Amino acid sequence: MSIVLNFKSYLAELFARALREVAPEQVGAIVLIERPKQAAHGDYACNLAMQLAKPLRKSPRDIAQALIAALPESDVIEKVEIAGAGFINVFITKTAKQAIVHTVLHAGAGYGHLHLGAGCKVQVEFVSANPTGPLHVGHGRGAAVGDCLCNVLHAAGWEVTREFYYNDAGAQIENLMRSVQLRCQGVTPDDPRWPEGGYRGDYIAEVANAYMAQETVESDDQHVVGKGDIFDTEAIRHFAVAYLRREQDLDLRAFNVEFDVFALESALYSSGKVEEAVQGLIASGHTYEQDGALWLRTTDFGDDKDRVMRKADGGYTYFVPDVAYHLDKWRRGFVRVINEQGADHHSTITRVRAGLQALDAGIPQGWPDYVLHQMVTVLKNGEEVKISKRAGSYVTLRDLIDEVGCDATRYFLAARHPDSQLVFDIDLAKSKCNDNPVYYIQYAHARISTVLELWGGEHLSLLQANVGLLDSEYETALLQQLIDYPQIIELAAEDLAPHLVAFYLKDLAAAFHSYYNASRFLVEDEAIKCARLALITAAAQVMRNGLALLGVSAPDKM
RNA sequence: GUCCUCGUAGUUAAAUGGAUAUAACCGCCCCCUCCUAAGGGGCAAUUACAGGUUCGAUUCCUGUCGAGGACACCA
Known part of the structure; x- marks a missing residue:
């Protein structure tokens, strides 16, 4: 008795051999084995004969006949039938089942x-939340989908690297620093001095208290001691980033998600990779100067308008480090890269791919792959929940885990097609029926x-x-x-x-x-x-x- | 206004271009002297609309309508 680990690929191989015999010039045809919906149509069906009807100028049934005659002997096949327009239905022996x-x-x-995957390397980037607050439900969906995807790819034979990219410098981090600094001084968000883009959640006060108490913070990739100096903005910034990174690590750990690599935007600058990418783009001839800014002609690669790379004030726009980052992924040997993100990032896809094409570094078109998930709304007692007390303006992943548990949260966030919007019903997830x-x-x-x-x-x-x-x-x-x-x-x-x-x-x-x-x-x-x-x-x-x-x-x- | 994703039973969702579109919930009817009834069995009900490609379309293409998102020298 043959031991069959995977019936579909086993049968596909048998049909491929029959195909070589019947129509050697058509070996490029895709041998598709599918499971029929009805038991009467057998255990597996092959549509090869219908595919070949046109190129061979023969009737599908005749081709099916020839394929069956050429099918190698196998003790797992009970019988083979031709049905319908030319389906070949295969019945598996009871013993084999x-x-x-x-x-x-x-x-x-x-x-x-x-x-x-044949042991090939694939990198999956997911979550990639900036360290400006606790993870929200959307990040939770990203974490669940991304992590499950990694598990699935691993099972399919890929060598998977899980990566988390974040921005530890720039405007949002500046906002974070100022918010913490104000909290250190006892200023609260309802104070008229509170800045427009300041972070209002209660967790900012926790960061401020820890900083003033000179606590030690260790995250998966950061280690820092609070200085307690209200005027040292650099120290506050560093501390706040590390603190919130640790918060996220705790959330992720409670969610059973672990990353192999943390990548920092600032490292792309300090290592010169951003500058190198810029020089590469200039050298490629796809850039031009206008209105004091440096532009990339992304319209050469399918974008609907050109994008600014270097602003008139000398700073780079965010997509430049993005391109540098992805070039780096490519150079690290990831022939396959998958980015799992919220659908609100979809506009970056064209830009990143355009930038990579412009570099002319041998990167295939359409690299990297993207999986974008749609919005999550949270329902409780039949009403939409929007606010978490701690975060201020959104429902956190931690809220969900605490309320319904890790298992149910993971299942519900991963069990829907990423493309469709998801309503997370807390009552349903909690119900034990x-x-x-x-x-x-x-x-x-x-x-x-x-x-x-x-x-x-x-x-x-x-x-x-x-x-x-x-x-x-x-x-x-x-x-x-x-x-x-x-x-x-x-x-x-x-x-x-x-x-x-x-x-x-x-x-x-x-x-x-x-x-x-x-x-x-x-x-x-x-x-x-x-x-x-x-x-x-x-x-x-x-x-x-x-x-x-x-x-x-x-x-x-x- | 432009671009992206989605539109499937009353509700929430599945379906690699295949044959009679699949489940769960809700509703109605049945099953514990039984290894956990947190279970099982039955009935009823669906591809938004209009074209096209194909031997064959829920799936691909075009348009209309509806839901959500994206459209900065922000990230």
């Missing part, structure tokens, strides 16, 4: 790991754990189970879910769509709950009991694997 139980039990946490998908999935895992504990046997003995006894409609459905898992990873990785994992887990849990309700596992017949326990042990394994990608726990008891 049942074997998935042993495949999963043997692979364990490695089940679902693929080699799509069946309309809450997080609990629904976790409950399935807990149920399996309970059964296995009651059984009390040695898990290793399940490797000997006779899975040929798994034959009911519920068992078949659950087997199929287990078989589908690697393909979900593949899809999620290719589409940069981690939410697919969340949907899959709901389906997997549903298949288990139905099975649970319809059958007993701890039955008299030893062989049947072992077969069933082996199946649900495998199901629990896949639940753990999938939940791990989402960063959600898989409890044994609830």
Whole structure:
């Protein structure tokens, strides 16, 4: 019996071989294997014959006939049929499906790991919040989507680097410094002296108090001691940045998100990378001077108007360090880079890509990739929540974690397509009943754990189970879910769509709950009991694997 | 005004260009002497509109309408 880890790619290979025989000149055709929606259409379907109909000037059914004849022998294929306009429907043998139980039990946490990335390096930049306050819900969505995406890419075989970029200098940081300085002097936001762009949240007072108390602050990438000097703006600035970075680190840690690299905008200046990028752009001939400013002709690369690089006052606009930063990513060997950001940043995409093209550094067009997530609104008691007491003007990630827990927060923020707007319903996320998908999935895992504990046997003995006894409609459905898992990873990785994992887990849990309700596992017949326990042990394994990608726990008891 | 994303059952959402569009919630009806009813089974209900490309369109293209966002020598 062949051991098949991934049926889809296995069949794709068989059809590719048939294609080489039937139409060698068409080997460029894309062999697509899909899961039909209806069971009558088999377990897998291939549309190759319809694709080839036009170039080969033959009827799809004739081509299908030839492909089937050329299909290599395989003991996992029960039968092959031609249907409809020319679909080739493949039916998998029961034995091959049942074997998935042993495949999963043997692979364990490695089940679902693929080699799509072939160990290539990919860098994912996400969150990238400036250190001017606690992280808000939007950052939370970025953190959840970005981190899950990293997990999925890792599972798909990429070598992933998680990176967080932030601005530790510039106008917003200046505002932050002044706000803290005023708080040190006892001035509050309701005072007429409070500046226009000042930060009004209560956390500014906390920063000021810590600075005056000469506290020590350590974040993932900063270490500083408060000087307590109200007039040393440099010391205040440095302290405030470190303090708020640490706050964000604590939020992220509570959210199970860890970064490999923190990149600072100021470092791009001090290392000369910004200047180097500017010189590169000037040398490329895509710049010009006008009205005392230096412009980049981004319209050469699809932008709707040219952009200023160096302002008349001599300072660079923000997109220049952005370009320098991305050039640096490229030089660090990241052939693939994905930026996960809020959709309000979409206007930077064209500019950054244009700047990189203008540099003529061999960077491919359309590099880097972007995943933009839409707005999050928070709902509680049916009403929109806008204010957090501590932050002043927005709902913080910490508010959500404290209120509904890390698991539910991660699940809800990652379980929707990034492109669609998200309403975070706090009451739903908190509810411990069946309309809450997080609990629904976790409950399935807990149920399996309970059964296995009651059984009390040695898990290793399940490797000997006779899975040929798994034959009911519920068992078949659950087997199929287990078989589908690697393909979900593949899809999620290719589409940069981690939410697919969340949907899959709901389906997997549903298949288990139905099975649970319809059958007993701890039955008299030893062989049947072992077969069933082996199946649900495998199901629990896949639940753990999938939940791990989402960063959600898989409890044994609830 | 220009650009970007989205428009799918009453509601919230899935669907790599494939065959009869999938779930959950709500509503109605059923199932615990049972390994957790935080569960299961059933009924009803959907692609905004108009064109186009295709053997085939929820998916791609154009336009209209609707929701959100972006449009600084701010970041």
